[in-house]
Amino acid sequence: MAEGALDIPVRRMEFDIPTADDFDPKWLANDIHQSYFSTGLSLYVAYLEPFLVKSMRKVLDRITDDALRESVDRFSRQEAQHYMQHERFNAAILDKGYPGLEARFAVLKADFERFLETKGDRWCVGFVEGFEALTTQMALRSLRELAREHPKTDKRFSALFEWHMAEEIEHRNVAYDIYEHLYGDYLFRAKMCLIAQSHILKFITDCMKIMSPVDMARYDESYRVTAAARVLVWLGFSPMIVKTLMPGYSPHDYDVPDTIEALSVRLSAEAKSVS
Numbered sequence: 001m002a003e004g005a006l007d008i009p010v011r012r013m014e015f016d017i018p019t020a021d022d023f024d025p026k027w028l029a030n031d032i033h034q035s036y037f038s039t040g041l042s043l044y045v046a047y048l049e050p051f052l053v054k055s056m057r058k059v060l061d062r063i064t065d066d067a068l069r070e071s072v073d074r075f076s077r078q079e080a081q082h083y084m085q086h087e088r089f090n091a092a093i094l095d096k097g098y099p100g101l102e103a104r105f106a107v108l109k110a111d112f113e114r115f116l117e118t119k120g121d122r123w124c125v126g127f128v129e130g131f132e133a134l135t136t137q138m139a140l141r142s143l144r145e146l147a148r149e150h151p152k153t154d155k156r157f158s159a160l161f162e163w164h165m166a167e168e169i170e171h172r173n174v175a176y177d178i179y180e181h182l183y184g185d186y187l188f189r190a191k192m193c194l195i196a197q198s199h200i201l202k203f204i205t206d207c208m209k210i211m212s213p214v215d216m217a218r219y220d221e222s223y224r225v226t227a228a229a230r231v232l233v234w235l236g237f238s239p240m241i242v243k244t245l246m247p248g249y250s251p252h253d254y255d256v257p258d259t260i261e262a263l264s265v266r267l268s269a270e271a272k273s274v275s
């Protein structure tokens with residue numbers, strides 16, 4: 001895919017939204033680990049993505065490259081669409097009723113508010129880049145694995161994630177480019193990758209810990225996520241984390257498969273509007 005602002009279309013999508021009653025927490029490929037992971041991610045981005053947008057808007061005027069400024073604006077508008085759609089799905093998750101989940105979610109909200117108030121622009125832009133460096137790899141993997149096409153996958157959630165992950169790939173270079181344009185400090189970027197990536201994995205594994213016992217009582221043993229399985233989540237992501245820390249890392253080096261480019265075209269055709 002050619003790089004540039006025009007490759008970051010801002011789509012307004014229309015999704016079928018689940019309710020708490022017809023939301024099965026084991027919605028992804030009948031696999032409780034993958035399902036909780038994606039559910040936790042959906043909750044996380046509801047507060048992370050407004051932080052991304054605010055962090056980018058704070059530094060927009062300092063970008064001296066017109067094409068990059070346009071890409072940052074489009075990145076922010078894509079992310080704004082993402083969290084607005086996730087919030088609609090998250091209502092079903094929270095309404096399902098998980099004691100402790102609302103409180104953990106409130107801590108997440110407070111974290112991002114504190115980051116914006118007390119951390120400087122370099123820290124916030126570094127956090128955005130740390131998050132994006134991980135999500136680009138997660139998006140490439142999830143779109144390759146095709147769990148969304150499994151017969152026991154809830155197609156409402158998979159449609160949401162398919163669109164979101166495709167757009168993460170479309171805007172994969174933006175956070176890296178703005179960080180390099182404004183700061184370019186390798187060691188600080190590496191530190192922020194570790195901080196941001198730990199923050200998301202901690203939140204998601206906390207969600208697993210809160211949700212699993214409730215669903216085991218509500219459904220059956222197949223909703224069990226052990227402490228060892230939560231450790232495996234961290235270990236499973238370690239190669240991706242290490243990759244983002246390598247001195248030669250650049251999202252410009254990814255080969256995006258033709259199937260994902262075709263997905264971008266299909267999503268634009270299905271969107272309510274594209275700008």
Ligand SMILES: [Fe+2]
Pocket residue numbers: 045049078079082164168
């Ligand atoms: Fe996003």
Ligand SMILES: [Fe+2]
Pocket residue numbers: 079132135168171
């Ligand atoms: Fe993103």
